[in-house]
Amino acid sequence: MARLSRFVFSRPWVGYAAALALTALITGLIALVREAIDVANISMLYLVAVLASAVAFGTGPAIVASVAAFFAFDLFFVEPTYTLTVSNAEEWLDLGLLLMTGTITGYLAAALRGRARTAQRREREAAVLYDVVRLMNDPDVNSALAVVAERLRRELKLAAVLIHFEEGAPVAATAAAGEAEALHLARRFSSTPSLILGPGAAPTADQRAAPGRWIRVVSPQVRSLRYLPGQERLRKVAVNLQGWQIGSIFLVQRPGFPPLGDSDDRLLSAVANQLGLTIERLRLRAEAMEAEILRRTDELKTALLNAVSHDLRTPLSSIIASAGSLLQEDVDWTGEERRDFAHAIEDEAQRLNRLVGNLLNLSRIEAGSLRPDKGWYDFGALVDDVLGRLRPLTANHSLVVDVPDDLPPVLLDYVEIDEVLSNLIENVAKYTPAGTEIRVAARQVNGELEAEVADRGPGIPPDALPHLFEPFYRISKAGQPKGTGLGLAVAKGIVEAHGGRIWAENRAEGGARFAFTLPLNPPYGAGASDGEHRP
Secondary structure, three states, X not given: OHHHHHHHHHOHHHXXXXXXXXXXXXXXXXXXXXXXXXXXXHHHHHHHHHHHHHHHHOHHHHHXXXXXXXXXXXXXXXXXXXXXXXXXXXXXXXHHHHHHHHHHHHXXXXXXXXXXXXXXXXXXXXXXXXXXXHHOOOOOHHHHHHHHHHHHHXXXXXXXXXXXXXXXXXXXXXXXXXXXXXXXXXXXXXXXXXXXXXOOOOOOHHHHHOOOOOEEOOOOOOOOOOEOOOOOOEEEEEEEEOOEEEEEEEEEOOOOOOOOOHHHHHHHHHHHHHHHHHHHHHHHHHHHHHHHHHHHHHHHHHHHHHHHHHHHHHHHHHHHHHHHHHOOOOOOOOHHHHHHHHHHHHXXXXXXXXXXXXXXXXXXXXXXXXXXXXXXXXXXXXHHHHHHHOHHHHOOOEEEEEOOXXXXXXXXXHHHHHHHHHHHHHHHHHHOOOOOEEEEEEEEEXXXXXXXXXXXXXXXXXXXXXXXXXXXXXXXXXXXXXXOOOHHHHHHHHHHHOOOOEEEEEOOOOOEEEEEEEEOOOOOOOOOOOOOEOO
């Protein structure tokens, strides 16, 4: 039915034939009515044929229907009948009014029909363009293009639609919708662009020897529209970006269907233009993202230099001063003083080593290259090792350890989790007054190991809690020591690389609590990877 409708309304002569047929039908109806009853002004029935022709086919068929009605009424119903002469002068007035009324009525009806169809076309174009814009906002460009291709195929009743962007385009993508045979035809021509000839161009000998069929340009005015010779089934619409062609829309019509009209050409041009704008928007978005990455990288580099320049110089200055003092031969240092200098050098070297280690770990975390070397370990033994190494730092605090002996082995990277615990304990010891309690605990909760380091210090400002684990973030508070702001950020990256989570909170009874979780997988099971081992 749709195919028949497109055929009927795409052939101009059909409208004129229909106008004459409707006039003949009304003539027969008037003849039947006059046989039964004499009705004045019965010629006005011809306006039905005029209006029907105008609404269905436009101005031309309506005027033809009006003229045909004039001659038919004169020929069959005005005395003398079957001649074009008129015996009564008043009949000329009636015939003139019939012709004038029919012509004006047909013209007005056709004009209204034209406006209605123009409104329908604009509504259709707006709906399709709205759908294209809405669909192309999808982050997945390939799936969005596939839906756009299907939308065009259904709207224009095509056999297939292929949207293809070249490799040099900001987005290299291809989407297709339609019948397999038609898609094969579209892909064949999309892969052989050299076979497309300009208006009146003749193929060279080398081109004739190339595979495929030739496409000739039918409309020189619209250079992006090209057809297959003979069948005229294939149409190509160029997608341009800043004057350069970056892709094409290949349309394959169904066999026997009439060519697409001017309104379809406008719709396709608008869709191609919208696709070009979308690709331009994606390109600008990619450039903006790249610029933002570069900006943040520059900010990170600047923050890194600002944060670590002082912290690197401080231990180096102490090491240089202590080593220089030991090398002074004109000073008779006592053995205890020499030991103090040696301890200062060792402490500052350890501090410098931790700082450099945190920087290296942070760079690995930012690059996504942190890969824990996991093995099955006793978490209680790990806590004992960390506390033993940090005993000089926690000597002025009351240390409470609560780690059950029945904790199952934990799959972890011993060195990295050692660093997490060390950073948390050092952070707590640094920011809490001497003599206060530091609690280190661990327990099994919902199939996870939950470890915590808590204190009885002043707590964490509420506005600092959301930013506490960000790189180089430091709490600016009078009387508190300054740090690099790397320890907690490194701890967060290591814990998340183990599949856990880390957080900080203030305790209701005063102080702060830092906690993190690690997954508890069954030892010696399928959860252990090839690189996992037991201590």
